[in-house]
Amino acid sequence: MPSSTDSGPAVISVRNLTKTYASGFQALQDINLDIRQGEIFALLGPNGAGKTTLISIICGIVNASSGSVAADGHDIAREYRAARAKIGLVPQELFTDAFETVHDTVSFSRGLFGKSPDPAHIEKVLKDLTLWDKRDSKIMALSGGMKRRVMIAKALSHEPKILFLDEPTAGVDVELRRDMWALVRRLRESGVTIILTTHYIEEAEEMADRIGVISKGRILLVEDKAVLMQKLGKKQLTLHLQQPLDAVPEALAGYRLELSSDGTQLVYTFDAEGERLGIPELLRRLDDNGIHFKDLQTSESSLEEIFISLVHQGKQT
Numbered sequence: 001m002p003s004s005t006d007s008g009p010a011v012i013s014v015r016n017l018t019k020t021y022a023s024g025f026q027a028l029q030d031i032n033l034d035i036r037q038g039e040i041f042a043l044l045g046p047n048g049a050g051k052t053t054l055i056s057i058i059c060g061i062v063n064a065s066s067g068s069v070a071a072d073g074h075d076i077a078r079e080y081r082a083a084r085a086k087i088g089l090v091p092q093e094l095f096t097d098a099f100e101t102v103h104d105t106v107s108f109s110r111g112l113f114g115k116s117p118d119p120a121h122i123e124k125v126l127k128d129l130t131l132w133d134k135r136d137s138k139i140m141a142l143s144g145g146m147k148r149r150v151m152i153a154k155a156l157s158h159e160p161k162i163l164f165l166d167e168p169t170a171g172v173d174v175e176l177r178r179d180m181w182a183l184v185r186r187l188r189e190s191g192v193t194i195i196l197t198t199h200y201i202e203e204a205e206e207m208a209d210r211i212g213v214i215s216k217g218r219i220l221l222v223e224d225k226a227v228l229m230q231k232l233g234k235k236q237l238t239l240h241l242q243q244p245l246d247a248v249p250e251a252l253a254g255y256r257l258e259l260s261s262d263g264t265q266l267v268y269t270f271d272a273e274g275e276r277l278g279i280p281e282l283l284r285r286l287d288d289n290g291i292h293f294k295d296l297q298t299s300e301s302s303l304e305e306i307f308i309s310l311v312h313q314g315k316q317t
């Protein structure tokens with residue numbers, strides 16, 4: 001089960017969390033999760049997996065059925081105000097007062113957390129988000145990308161240590177998505193711990209230090225991105241043959257080899273372990289069997305393929 005590691009203190013600790021909605025639907029089952037100080041953590045899962053429910057419980061918007069959450073050491077139920085003050089939340093839906101100016105709406109958000117006005121901080125947030133020039137514009141006059149940045153500015157107005165971004169780039173075009181990724185990295189560099197939910201694998205692959213995969217209300221695994229890709233990724237070696245084959249020779253039956261339908265390509269699929277053991281020997285055996293190739297190429301499975309196979313198998317690691 002995912003748990004705290006020696007790589008740093010947990011800034012969010014989720015223990016044995018379950019959620020059953022009034023309808024009787026069990027949205028989360030026995031979630032245990034630690035978020036480390038200063039990391040970008042991506043919670044990756046298909047629609048309906050429970051991502052928003054989990055975030056909403058951590059942020060104190062939805063009550064858990066059982067279990068506990070601590071934010072920077074404060075229990076979200078017993079010490080709600082102290083815990084919530086540590087957290088900024090950028091929800092999936094963009095909602096804010098269309099008739100307010102950018103500056104006023106962001107300043108007002110700070111007040112909601114009982115923090116005294118701090119014009120210098122608001123100025124810094126607006127400048128970091130390239131909204132300073134728009135500070136006197138009404139929200140309704142802004143582009144979609146700017147409105148999103150206003151939501152982030154609001155979430156940062158009370159100087160949280162932890163920022164939740166729920167599907168930050170859902171429905172956003174490619175250019176805006178790249179801007180958002182750059183912005184999230186800058187925020188992390190400024191010391192904020194970032195937790196983002198996404199169903200875009202590309203986003204987790206691009207951004208995250210660690211990835212948690214959630215499906216049907218359960219965390220299937222939590223892993224460093226690089227380790228996840230190395231551990232679960234498969235590689236393929238494709239050999240383009242000089243002469244087509246009718247079938248894979250018996251002598252090579254021990255290898256996971258597939259022949260293309262026209263007989264011109266042999267595809268060998270292997271994992272990190274197989275790599276060490278097999279390839280020189282395979283090439284030798286091919287040669288022994290009179291099979292020669294004119295070209296070869298390798299490819300690695302993407303995080304997408306890993307993710308799909310995990311979610312389909314409901315695999316536990």
Ligand SMILES: Nc1ncnc2c1ncn2[C@@H]1O[C@H](COP(=O)(O)OP(=O)(O)OP(=O)(O)O)[C@@H](O)[C@H]1O
Nearest residue numbers: 021023025027045046047048049050051052053054
């Ligand atoms: N208030 C509610 N009452 C009953 N069921 C709910 C409620 N809110 C959410 N659910 C159900 O709980 C499950 C998890 O929903 P949740 O919104 O947490 O998923 P998600 O992973 O965030 O998905 P999405 O990316 O679509 O938002 C879904 O099946 C959803 O229909």
